[in-house]
Amino acid sequence: MSSIKHSAATLLYVLPSIGLAFGAIELFDFDPKLAALGGLIACLLGAEAHAAISRSIERKQVRQELQELTSLAAGLSRDLDDAADKIVEMEERFERETAERMERIFSEIRVIESLVKRLAETRAASTVAVATEAPAIEASAPAPAYTTPESDVPPPAPERGIEQMDDAELLDAIRRSLETNRVDLYLQPVVSLPQRKVLYYEGLSRLRTDKGELIMPRDYMRVAEPAGMMPAVDNILLFRCIQVVRKLAQRNSKAGVFCNISAFSLLDSDFFPQFIEYMQHNKDLAQHLIFEFSQMTVNGAGPVEQASFEALAALGFRFSMDQVTSLKLDPKVLHDRNFRFVKVSAETLLDGRQMASGDIEAGDLKELLRRNGIQLIADKVEAEREVVDILDLNVELGQGFLFGEPRPVRESALREDAPALSIAAD
Incomplete structure:
Protein backbone atom coordinates (compact mmCIF):
# COMPACT_ATOMS: atom_id res chain seq x y z
CA MET A 1 0.00 0.00 0.00
CA SER A 2 1.16 3.55 -0.67
CA SER A 3 2.02 5.98 2.14
CA ILE A 4 -1.12 8.05 1.49
CA LYS A 5 -3.32 4.99 1.86
CA HIS A 6 -1.48 4.00 5.06
CA SER A 7 -1.97 7.50 6.48
CA ALA A 8 -5.67 7.52 5.63
CA ALA A 9 -6.14 4.07 7.19
CA THR A 10 -4.32 5.21 10.35
CA LEU A 11 -6.66 8.16 10.70
CA LEU A 12 -9.64 5.77 10.50
CA TYR A 13 -8.74 4.19 13.85
CA VAL A 14 -6.71 6.94 15.58
CA LEU A 15 -9.40 9.63 15.37
CA PRO A 16 -12.24 7.34 16.60
CA SER A 17 -10.01 6.20 19.51
CA ILE A 18 -9.41 9.82 20.53
CA GLY A 19 -13.13 10.56 20.15
CA LEU A 20 -13.97 7.52 22.27
CA ALA A 21 -11.72 8.73 25.11
CA PHE A 22 -13.18 12.26 25.10
CA GLY A 23 -16.74 10.93 24.82
CA ALA A 24 -16.26 8.64 27.79
CA ILE A 25 -15.07 11.61 29.91
CA GLU A 26 -17.72 14.07 28.80
CA LEU A 27 -20.74 11.82 28.44
CA PHE A 28 -20.19 9.11 31.03
CA ASP A 29 -18.00 11.04 33.46
CA PHE A 30 -15.20 8.43 33.22
CA ASP A 31 -11.95 8.94 35.01
CA PRO A 32 -9.63 10.62 32.45
CA LYS A 33 -6.98 7.96 33.00
CA LEU A 34 -9.43 5.13 32.36
CA ALA A 35 -10.83 6.99 29.32
CA ALA A 36 -7.32 7.51 27.91
CA LEU A 37 -6.53 3.82 28.51
CA GLY A 38 -9.70 2.81 26.69
CA GLY A 39 -8.84 5.10 23.77
CA LEU A 40 -5.35 3.64 23.64
CA ILE A 41 -6.70 0.09 23.62
CA ALA A 42 -9.10 1.00 20.79
CA CYS A 43 -6.20 2.56 18.86
CA LEU A 44 -4.08 -0.58 19.33
CA LEU A 45 -6.94 -2.80 18.14
CA GLY A 46 -7.34 -0.59 15.09
CA ALA A 47 -3.61 -0.73 14.44
CA GLU A 48 -3.66 -4.54 14.68
CA ALA A 49 -6.58 -4.73 12.29
CA HIS A 50 -4.78 -2.34 9.93
CA ALA A 51 -1.63 -4.48 10.04
CA ALA A 52 -3.60 -7.68 9.40
CA ILE A 53 -5.35 -6.17 6.41
CA SER A 54 -2.03 -4.79 5.05
CA ARG A 55 -0.35 -8.21 5.39
CA SER A 56 -3.23 -9.88 3.59
CA ILE A 57 -2.98 -7.42 0.70
CA GLU A 58 0.81 -7.85 0.55
CA ARG A 59 0.47 -11.65 0.51
CA LYS A 60 -1.91 -11.42 -2.44
CA GLN A 61 0.53 -9.15 -4.26
CA VAL A 62 3.44 -11.48 -3.51
CA ARG A 63 1.47 -14.52 -4.76
CA GLN A 64 0.55 -12.63 -7.94
CA GLU A 65 4.16 -11.59 -8.50
CA LEU A 66 5.32 -15.17 -7.87
CA GLN A 67 2.82 -16.44 -10.44
CA GLU A 68 4.06 -13.88 -12.95
CA LEU A 69 7.68 -14.83 -12.24
CA THR A 70 6.83 -18.52 -12.57
CA SER A 71 5.12 -17.88 -15.90
CA LEU A 72 8.06 -15.78 -17.08
CA ALA A 73 10.52 -18.46 -15.99
CA ALA A 74 8.52 -21.08 -17.88
CA GLY A 75 8.55 -18.87 -20.98
CA LEU A 76 12.28 -18.33 -20.66
CA SER A 77 12.78 -22.06 -20.25
CA ARG A 78 10.81 -22.72 -23.43
CA ASP A 79 12.80 -20.05 -25.25
CA LEU A 80 16.04 -21.60 -24.06
CA ASP A 81 14.89 -25.03 -25.23
CA ASP A 82 13.94 -23.58 -28.64
CA ALA A 83 17.27 -21.76 -28.85
CA ALA A 84 19.13 -24.96 -27.97
CA ASP A 85 17.20 -26.87 -30.65
CA LYS A 86 17.97 -24.15 -33.20
CA ILE A 87 21.63 -24.18 -32.24
CA VAL A 88 21.77 -27.94 -32.71
CA GLU A 89 19.97 -27.62 -36.05
CA MET A 90 22.34 -24.85 -37.17
CA GLU A 91 25.36 -26.92 -36.14
CA GLU A 92 24.06 -29.93 -38.08
CA ARG A 93 23.27 -27.78 -41.12
CA PHE A 94 26.66 -26.08 -40.91
CA GLU A 95 28.44 -29.43 -40.71
CA ARG A 96 26.38 -30.79 -43.58
CA GLU A 97 26.94 -27.72 -45.78
CA THR A 98 30.62 -27.66 -44.88
CA ALA A 99 30.96 -31.32 -45.80
CA GLU A 100 29.13 -30.77 -49.09
CA ARG A 101 31.25 -27.72 -49.89
CA MET A 102 34.44 -29.58 -49.07
CA GLU A 103 33.34 -32.45 -51.27
CA ARG A 104 32.75 -30.00 -54.12
CA ILE A 105 36.14 -28.41 -53.54
CA PHE A 106 37.90 -31.78 -53.41
CA SER A 107 36.14 -32.92 -56.59
CA GLU A 108 37.17 -29.67 -58.30
CA ILE A 109 40.74 -30.19 -57.12
CA ARG A 110 40.77 -33.73 -58.47
CA VAL A 111 39.46 -32.57 -61.85
CA ILE A 112 41.97 -29.70 -61.95
CA GLU A 113 44.78 -32.10 -61.08
CA SER A 114 43.68 -34.29 -63.96
CA LEU A 115 43.69 -31.29 -66.29
CA VAL A 116 47.15 -30.18 -65.15
CA LYS A 117 48.42 -33.71 -65.68
CA ARG A 118 46.85 -33.79 -69.15
CA LEU A 119 48.38 -30.45 -70.10
CA ALA A 120 51.76 -31.61 -68.84
CA GLU A 121 51.47 -34.83 -70.85
CA THR A 122 50.49 -33.02 -74.04
CA ARG A 123 53.34 -30.53 -73.53
CA ALA A 124 55.80 -33.40 -72.99
CA ALA A 125 54.48 -35.21 -76.05
CA SER A 126 54.81 -32.11 -78.22
CA THR A 127 58.33 -31.50 -76.89
CA VAL A 128 59.36 -35.06 -77.73
CA ALA A 129 57.81 -34.71 -81.17
CA VAL A 130 59.70 -31.49 -81.84
CA ALA A 131 62.95 -33.03 -80.62
CA THR A 132 62.39 -36.08 -82.84
CA GLU A 133 61.63 -34.01 -85.91
CA ALA A 134 64.54 -31.58 -85.38
CA PRO A 135 67.56 -32.33 -87.62
CA ALA A 136 70.52 -33.83 -85.81
CA ILE A 137 73.64 -31.68 -85.48
CA GLU A 138 76.69 -33.37 -86.88
CA ALA A 139 79.26 -34.01 -84.20
CA SER A 140 82.08 -33.17 -86.59
CA ALA A 141 80.80 -29.69 -87.31
CA PRO A 142 83.30 -27.22 -85.82
CA ALA A 143 82.07 -24.53 -83.46
CA PRO A 144 82.17 -21.02 -84.87
CA ALA A 145 85.33 -19.19 -83.94
CA TYR A 146 83.71 -15.74 -83.79
CA THR A 147 80.50 -14.07 -82.68
CA THR A 148 78.22 -12.19 -85.00
CA PRO A 149 78.40 -8.43 -84.49
CA GLU A 150 75.29 -6.96 -82.95
CA SER A 151 74.74 -4.81 -86.02
CA ASP A 152 74.64 -7.91 -88.22
CA VAL A 153 72.03 -9.75 -86.09
CA PRO A 154 68.73 -9.81 -88.01
CA PRO A 155 65.77 -8.23 -86.19
CA PRO A 156 63.37 -10.66 -84.47
CA ALA A 157 60.47 -11.83 -86.56
CA PRO A 158 57.28 -9.91 -85.79
CA GLU A 159 54.69 -11.75 -83.70
CA ARG A 160 52.06 -13.31 -85.87
CA GLY A 161 48.34 -13.21 -85.30
CA ILE A 162 45.97 -16.17 -85.11
CA GLU A 163 45.45 -16.18 -88.87
CA GLN A 164 49.18 -16.48 -89.57
Missing part, protein backbone atom coordinates in the same frame (compact mmCIF):
# COMPACT_ATOMS: atom_id res chain seq x y z
CA MET A 165 49.86 -19.26 -87.04
CA ASP A 166 50.37 -22.82 -88.18
CA ASP A 167 48.80 -25.70 -86.25
CA ALA A 168 51.81 -26.23 -83.96
CA GLU A 169 51.97 -22.55 -83.01
CA LEU A 170 48.22 -22.39 -82.49
CA LEU A 171 48.29 -25.51 -80.30
CA ASP A 172 51.05 -23.98 -78.17
CA ALA A 173 49.05 -20.75 -77.83
CA ILE A 174 45.99 -22.76 -76.76
CA ARG A 175 48.03 -24.68 -74.20
CA ARG A 176 49.45 -21.47 -72.72
CA SER A 177 45.96 -19.99 -72.55
CA LEU A 178 44.73 -22.99 -70.58
CA GLU A 179 47.76 -23.08 -68.29
CA THR A 180 47.40 -19.40 -67.43
CA ASN A 181 43.58 -19.57 -67.17
CA ARG A 182 43.01 -17.14 -70.01
CA VAL A 183 39.62 -18.67 -70.79
CA ASP A 184 36.70 -16.24 -71.01
CA LEU A 185 33.03 -17.10 -70.69
CA TYR A 186 30.62 -15.40 -73.06
CA LEU A 187 26.83 -15.55 -72.75
CA GLN A 188 24.38 -15.31 -75.62
CA PRO A 189 20.66 -14.97 -74.80
CA VAL A 190 17.93 -17.37 -75.86
CA VAL A 191 14.67 -15.43 -76.12
CA SER A 192 10.97 -16.16 -76.33
CA LEU A 193 9.18 -15.36 -79.57
CA PRO A 194 7.62 -13.01 -80.44
CA GLN A 195 8.10 -11.23 -77.05
CA ARG A 196 11.93 -11.55 -77.19
CA LYS A 197 12.16 -11.99 -73.43
CA VAL A 198 15.41 -13.61 -72.29
CA LEU A 199 14.71 -17.09 -70.90
CA TYR A 200 18.07 -18.84 -71.18
CA TYR A 201 21.70 -18.21 -72.01
CA GLU A 202 24.26 -20.23 -73.91
CA GLY A 203 27.75 -20.34 -72.44
CA LEU A 204 30.50 -19.95 -75.03
CA SER A 205 34.22 -20.13 -74.39
CA ARG A 206 36.88 -17.86 -75.86
CA LEU A 207 40.62 -18.32 -75.35
CA ARG A 208 43.01 -15.38 -75.16
CA THR A 209 46.63 -15.35 -76.33
CA ASP A 210 49.49 -13.67 -74.49
CA LYS A 211 48.71 -10.50 -76.48
CA GLY A 212 45.01 -10.65 -75.58
CA GLU A 213 43.92 -11.79 -79.05
CA LEU A 214 40.81 -13.98 -78.98
CA ILE A 215 40.95 -17.56 -80.21
CA MET A 216 37.47 -18.49 -81.42
CA PRO A 217 36.04 -22.04 -81.14
CA ARG A 218 36.27 -22.57 -84.90
CA ASP A 219 40.02 -21.99 -84.57
CA TYR A 220 40.93 -23.83 -81.38
CA MET A 221 38.61 -26.85 -81.77
CA ARG A 222 40.31 -27.82 -85.04
CA VAL A 223 43.67 -28.39 -83.33
CA ALA A 224 42.60 -28.93 -79.69
CA GLU A 225 40.40 -31.96 -80.40
CA PRO A 226 43.10 -34.13 -82.05
CA ALA A 227 45.52 -33.10 -79.27
CA GLY A 228 43.09 -34.29 -76.57
CA MET A 229 42.75 -30.83 -75.01
CA MET A 230 38.99 -30.41 -75.39
CA PRO A 231 38.26 -31.96 -71.96
CA ALA A 232 40.33 -29.16 -70.43
CA VAL A 233 38.37 -26.53 -72.35
CA ASP A 234 35.05 -28.20 -71.50
CA ASN A 235 35.94 -28.45 -67.84
CA ILE A 236 36.96 -24.79 -67.49
CA LEU A 237 33.80 -23.78 -69.36
CA LEU A 238 31.79 -25.98 -67.00
CA PHE A 239 33.30 -24.33 -63.91
CA ARG A 240 32.47 -20.89 -65.29
CA CYS A 241 28.94 -21.95 -66.27
CA ILE A 242 28.27 -23.30 -62.78
CA GLN A 243 29.41 -20.00 -61.25
CA VAL A 244 27.13 -18.09 -63.62
CA VAL A 245 24.21 -20.45 -62.98
CA ARG A 246 24.47 -19.91 -59.23
CA LYS A 247 24.38 -16.14 -59.76
CA LEU A 248 21.43 -16.36 -62.17
CA ALA A 249 19.51 -18.65 -59.81
CA GLN A 250 19.70 -15.96 -57.10
CA ARG A 251 17.77 -13.57 -59.37
CA ASN A 252 15.62 -15.95 -61.39
CA SER A 253 14.72 -19.45 -60.21
CA LYS A 254 13.83 -20.48 -63.79
CA ALA A 255 16.98 -19.22 -65.51
CA GLY A 256 19.11 -21.75 -67.37
CA VAL A 257 22.45 -21.92 -69.16
CA PHE A 258 23.35 -24.19 -72.08
CA CYS A 259 26.87 -25.62 -71.70
CA ASN A 260 28.56 -27.39 -74.63
CA ILE A 261 30.40 -30.67 -74.19
CA SER A 262 32.44 -32.26 -76.96
CA ALA A 263 32.44 -35.92 -77.96
CA PHE A 264 36.09 -36.15 -76.91
CA SER A 265 35.10 -35.36 -73.33
CA LEU A 266 32.42 -38.06 -73.33
CA LEU A 267 35.00 -40.61 -74.47
CA ASP A 268 37.78 -39.49 -72.13
CA SER A 269 38.25 -42.26 -69.54
CA ASP A 270 40.20 -39.97 -67.19
CA PHE A 271 38.13 -36.83 -67.45
CA PHE A 272 34.55 -38.08 -67.57
CA PRO A 273 34.43 -40.16 -64.34
CA GLN A 274 35.79 -37.18 -62.41
CA PHE A 275 33.36 -34.94 -64.27
CA ILE A 276 30.46 -37.15 -63.13
CA GLU A 277 31.76 -37.12 -59.55
CA TYR A 278 31.94 -33.33 -59.66
CA MET A 279 28.39 -33.06 -61.00
CA GLN A 280 27.12 -35.36 -58.24
CA HIS A 281 28.05 -32.59 -55.80
CA ASN A 282 26.30 -30.01 -57.98
CA LYS A 283 23.14 -31.86 -59.00
CA ASP A 284 21.09 -29.16 -57.28
CA LEU A 285 21.80 -27.16 -60.46
CA ALA A 286 20.14 -29.73 -62.72
CA GLN A 287 17.15 -27.48 -63.39
CA HIS A 288 19.43 -24.60 -64.42
CA LEU A 289 22.30 -26.29 -66.31
CA ILE A 290 21.59 -27.85 -69.72
CA PHE A 291 24.34 -29.83 -71.45
CA GLU A 292 24.54 -29.37 -75.21
CA PHE A 293 25.86 -31.81 -77.79
CA SER A 294 26.12 -31.60 -81.57
CA GLN A 295 23.92 -33.71 -83.81
CA MET A 296 27.04 -35.49 -85.06
CA THR A 297 27.94 -36.47 -81.49
CA VAL A 298 24.40 -37.66 -80.72
CA ASN A 299 23.97 -39.65 -83.94
CA GLY A 300 27.44 -41.16 -83.68
CA ALA A 301 27.16 -42.07 -80.01
CA GLY A 302 28.54 -45.50 -79.24
CA PRO A 303 28.29 -47.53 -76.03
CA VAL A 304 30.74 -45.24 -74.18
CA GLU A 305 29.00 -42.02 -75.19
CA GLN A 306 25.61 -43.53 -74.43
CA ALA A 307 26.78 -44.55 -70.97
CA SER A 308 27.98 -40.98 -70.44
CA PHE A 309 24.55 -39.63 -71.45
CA GLU A 310 22.85 -42.03 -69.05
CA ALA A 311 25.17 -41.09 -66.17
CA LEU A 312 24.34 -37.39 -66.56
CA ALA A 313 20.63 -38.07 -67.05
CA ALA A 314 20.58 -40.15 -63.86
CA LEU A 315 21.66 -37.02 -61.99
CA GLY A 316 18.67 -35.14 -63.42
CA PHE A 317 20.48 -33.06 -66.05
CA ARG A 318 18.73 -32.24 -69.31
CA PHE A 319 20.31 -32.17 -72.77
CA SER A 320 20.12 -30.05 -75.88
CA MET A 321 21.15 -30.97 -79.44
CA ASP A 322 22.63 -28.27 -81.65
CA GLN A 323 24.48 -28.01 -84.96
CA VAL A 324 21.54 -29.79 -86.61
CA THR A 325 22.20 -30.20 -90.31
CA SER A 326 19.57 -32.85 -91.06
CA LEU A 327 15.93 -32.95 -90.00
CA LYS A 328 15.96 -36.75 -89.93
CA LEU A 329 15.17 -36.84 -86.22
CA ASP A 330 13.53 -39.35 -83.93
CA PRO A 331 11.96 -37.18 -81.18
CA LYS A 332 10.89 -40.19 -79.10
CA VAL A 333 14.43 -41.56 -78.95
CA LEU A 334 15.77 -38.11 -78.11
CA HIS A 335 13.24 -37.73 -75.29
CA ASP A 336 14.15 -41.13 -73.90
CA ARG A 337 17.77 -39.96 -73.78
CA ASN A 338 16.64 -36.91 -71.74
CA PHE A 339 16.97 -34.39 -74.56
CA ARG A 340 14.57 -31.51 -73.91
CA PHE A 341 15.81 -28.95 -76.48
CA VAL A 342 16.77 -29.07 -80.15
CA LYS A 343 18.49 -26.12 -81.82
CA VAL A 344 18.08 -25.78 -85.57
CA SER A 345 19.54 -22.86 -87.50
CA ALA A 346 17.11 -20.47 -89.15
CA GLU A 347 18.62 -21.32 -92.52
CA THR A 348 18.03 -25.07 -92.04
CA LEU A 349 14.46 -24.46 -90.84
CA LEU A 350 13.56 -22.20 -93.74
CA ASP A 351 15.25 -24.46 -96.27
CA GLY A 352 13.47 -27.44 -94.71
CA ARG A 353 9.93 -26.28 -95.36
CA GLN A 354 9.96 -28.68 -98.32
CA MET A 355 12.28 -31.50 -97.38
CA ALA A 356 13.17 -34.64 -99.24
CA SER A 357 11.61 -37.95 -98.35
CA GLY A 358 12.68 -39.19 -94.93
CA ASP A 359 13.17 -35.75 -93.40
CA ILE A 360 10.64 -34.05 -91.19
CA GLU A 361 9.14 -30.98 -92.80
CA ALA A 362 10.03 -27.83 -90.91
CA GLY A 363 6.36 -26.94 -90.56
CA ASP A 364 5.71 -30.19 -88.67
CA LEU A 365 8.97 -30.26 -86.69
CA LYS A 366 7.90 -27.98 -83.85
CA GLU A 367 4.64 -29.80 -83.16
CA LEU A 368 6.29 -33.22 -83.39
CA LEU A 369 8.97 -32.19 -80.91
CA ARG A 370 6.38 -30.63 -78.60
CA ARG A 371 4.39 -33.86 -78.45
CA ASN A 372 7.56 -35.58 -77.24
CA GLY A 373 8.36 -32.98 -74.59
CA ILE A 374 11.11 -31.22 -76.58
CA GLN A 375 11.32 -27.49 -77.28
CA LEU A 376 12.53 -26.21 -80.64
CA ILE A 377 14.97 -23.28 -80.68
CA ALA A 378 15.63 -21.38 -83.91
CA ASP A 379 19.37 -20.75 -83.88
CA LYS A 380 21.59 -18.29 -85.78
CA VAL A 381 18.79 -15.80 -86.42
CA GLU A 382 20.40 -12.71 -87.91
CA ALA A 383 17.69 -10.83 -89.83
CA GLU A 384 14.19 -9.56 -89.09
CA ARG A 385 12.80 -11.18 -92.23
CA GLU A 386 13.88 -14.57 -90.82
CA VAL A 387 11.87 -13.90 -87.65
CA VAL A 388 8.66 -13.46 -89.67
CA ASP A 389 9.20 -16.77 -91.48
CA ILE A 390 10.16 -18.56 -88.24
CA LEU A 391 6.99 -17.35 -86.51
CA ASP A 392 5.00 -18.87 -89.40
CA LEU A 393 6.48 -22.21 -88.26
CA ASN A 394 5.17 -21.60 -84.68
CA VAL A 395 8.69 -21.55 -83.24
CA GLU A 396 8.59 -20.06 -79.74
CA LEU A 397 12.32 -19.75 -78.88
CA GLY A 398 15.09 -18.02 -80.78
CA GLN A 399 18.82 -17.38 -80.56
CA GLY A 400 21.17 -15.39 -82.73
CA PHE A 401 22.96 -12.10 -83.25
CA LEU A 402 19.64 -10.40 -83.94
CA PHE A 403 18.54 -11.01 -80.34
CA GLY A 404 21.92 -10.42 -78.74
CA GLU A 405 25.59 -11.02 -79.43
CA PRO A 406 27.70 -13.16 -77.08
CA ARG A 407 29.01 -10.89 -74.32
CA PRO A 408 31.81 -11.65 -71.86
CA VAL A 409 30.99 -12.18 -68.22
CA ARG A 410 33.10 -9.95 -66.02
CA GLU A 411 35.59 -11.89 -63.90
CA SER A 412 34.49 -10.02 -60.76
CA ALA A 413 30.93 -11.30 -61.21
CA LEU A 414 32.10 -14.92 -60.75
CA ARG A 415 33.30 -14.35 -57.19
CA GLU A 416 31.07 -15.76 -54.44
CA ASP A 417 30.72 -12.35 -52.79
CA ALA A 418 29.70 -10.59 -56.01
CA PRO A 419 26.25 -9.02 -55.56
CA ALA A 420 24.94 -9.60 -59.08
CA LEU A 421 25.87 -11.05 -62.44
CA SER A 422 27.62 -8.53 -64.67
CA ILE A 423 27.90 -8.95 -68.42
CA ALA A 424 30.38 -6.66 -70.12
CA ALA A 425 29.16 -4.41 -72.89
CA ASP A 426 30.91 -4.28 -76.22
